[in-house]
Amino acid sequence: MVSGDHLRSPGLSAQTPPGVLDGVALFDEFTPAEREALASRGRIVTVEPGTVLVQEGDEADALYVLLDGEVRVLRRDPAGNRVELARRRTGQCFGEMALIDGGLRSATIETATFCRLFALQRDVFLEVVAPAPHLLRKLLRDLSFKIRDSSERLVREDLEGRMRAAEAELARHRAVVQAVTGLAHELNTPLGVCVTTASHIEAMADSGDGALAEPAALLRDNLARAVALVEAFTAIAAGHHAGPPEDVDLAEVCEHAAALFAVERPAAGLTVAVRTGAARPWRGHRDHLECVLAELFANAAAHAYPPGAGGAVTVTVADGAIDHRPAWTIAVRDDGAGIAADALPKLFDAFYTTARGRGHKGLGLTVVYNTVTGPLAGRIQVDTTSGGGTTVTLTVPRAV
Numbered sequence: 001m002v003s004g005d006h007l008r009s010p011g012l013s014a015q016t017p018p019g020v021l022d023g024v025a026l027f028d029e030f031t032p033a034e035r036e037a038l039a040s041r042g043r044i045v046t047v048e049p050g051t052v053l054v055q056e057g058d059e060a061d062a063l064y065v066l067l068d069g070e071v072r073v074l075r076r077d078p079a080g081n082r083v084e085l086a087r088r089r090t091g092q093c094f095g096e097m098a099l100i101d102g103g104l105r106s107a108t109i110e111t112a113t114f115c116r117l118f119a120l121q122r123d124v125f126l127e128v129v130a131p132a133p134h135l136l137r138k139l140l141r142d143l144s145f146k147i148r149d150s151s152e153r154l155v156r157e158d159l160e161g162r163m164r165a166a167e168a169e170l171a172r173h174r175a176v177v178q179a180v181t182g183l184a185h186e187l188n189t190p191l192g193v194c195v196t197t198a199s200h201i202e203a204m205a206d207s208g209d210g211a212l213a214e215p216a217a218l219l220r221d222n223l224a225r226a227v228a229l230v231e232a233f234t235a236i237a238a239g240h241h242a243g244p245p246e247d248v249d250l251a252e253v254c255e256h257a258a259a260l261f262a263v264e265r266p267a268a269g270l271t272v273a274v275r276t277g278a279a280r281p282w283r284g285h286r287d288h289l290e291c292v293l294a295e296l297f298a299n300a301a302a303h304a305y306p307p308g309a310g311g312a313v314t315v316t317v318a319d320g321a322i323d324h325r326p327a328w329t330i331a332v333r334d335d336g337a338g339i340a341a342d343a344l345p346k347l348f349d350a351f352y353t354t355a356r357g358r359g360h361k362g363l364g365l366t367v368v369y370n371t372v373t374g375p376l377a378g379r380i381q382v383d384t385t386s387g388g389g390t391t392v393t394l395t396v397p398r399a400v
Helices: 032-039 122-129 133-206 210-238 250-264 286-304 364-373
Strands: 043-047 052-054 062-068 070-076 082-089 108-111 115-121 246-249 270-275 281-284 311-322 325-334 379-384 390-397
Touching: 032 115, 032 122, 062 122, 115 122, 133 210, 246 250, 250 270, 250 281, 250 286, 250 311, 250 325, 270 286, 281 286, 281 390, 286 311, 286 325, 286 364, 286 390, 311 390, 364 379, 364 390
Parallel strands: 270 311
Antiparallel strands: 043 115, 052 108, 062 115, 070 082, 070 108, 246 281, 311 325, 325 390, 379 390
């Protein structure tokens, strides 16, 4: 391995080529004269093929510039095998950050051919730069620019990754919508025929054929379940079909949805308190939002609280934004059991439910998701803690 001691061995050349540090990004802010002054403190080393210049995990102590030849960049995989990641060739450098932090080497560098390298030791670099405040300022400014650029790039890449994930999720849900729409359409006609036939069989049973009474009732009940399932499918599909938006008061829409739920589902035993404050002007699809709120109320009644125990839900409306555009946030909160962490990623999946034994189909939140992200052009977020309740937040633009 080539180290500081090797760099002082008899095989070294004292003559440093002009401009050897010109391609090193760390010294971009230095003037040519300043780079030459620093390069004059370095050394030239020649090494044979197969020589380890830098060992992964060792303390970093020098910057290298390849004047001639080619080196391999290697790292060990989890099994301990050396894997070649890249190659560096004439004119390229490695180890520049070693001059700054003297940290541990992140990879092993091994010569692939006969190589001639310029090496600048960290202690020599510090001897030149530390007493020169103007050089330190240039280094700090350049490092600051590079850190800022890296941070912005990471943020941008993270945002792009999130957008790709969101687009993939939307595409998956659209595929589900298309599938259930087609299924509902195909089932409607045969189910209608079956329901009519079941009614006829029941009429025959009522007219005297008692042996038909039990199978007729069984047929009727199962057909009712099938019809309810098709209606749920239709509701999922309907979430992506909307007429023109209308100008309404969002506060009034929430209050109407709460009152309608109390009238239509008194057995749920759910108390809904709407706290919206002043009027909230909104241009959107009223029917779709009322459908979403009704599903959220029903979900809270079914899952947040024990069956038959009743419970409470609070609805609040506040200012929000979507991609820097004005929006409203509608928070629907219960104080119930919360949602298990392993269930959160599957909440909006079709047919996912934790209460199938109580007759739930697992389609309500699928309707919610498709409607909010479809005709309402909004976003949905779920925040929950075990035993601490759940808040579902809808963010919808103030004008669709």
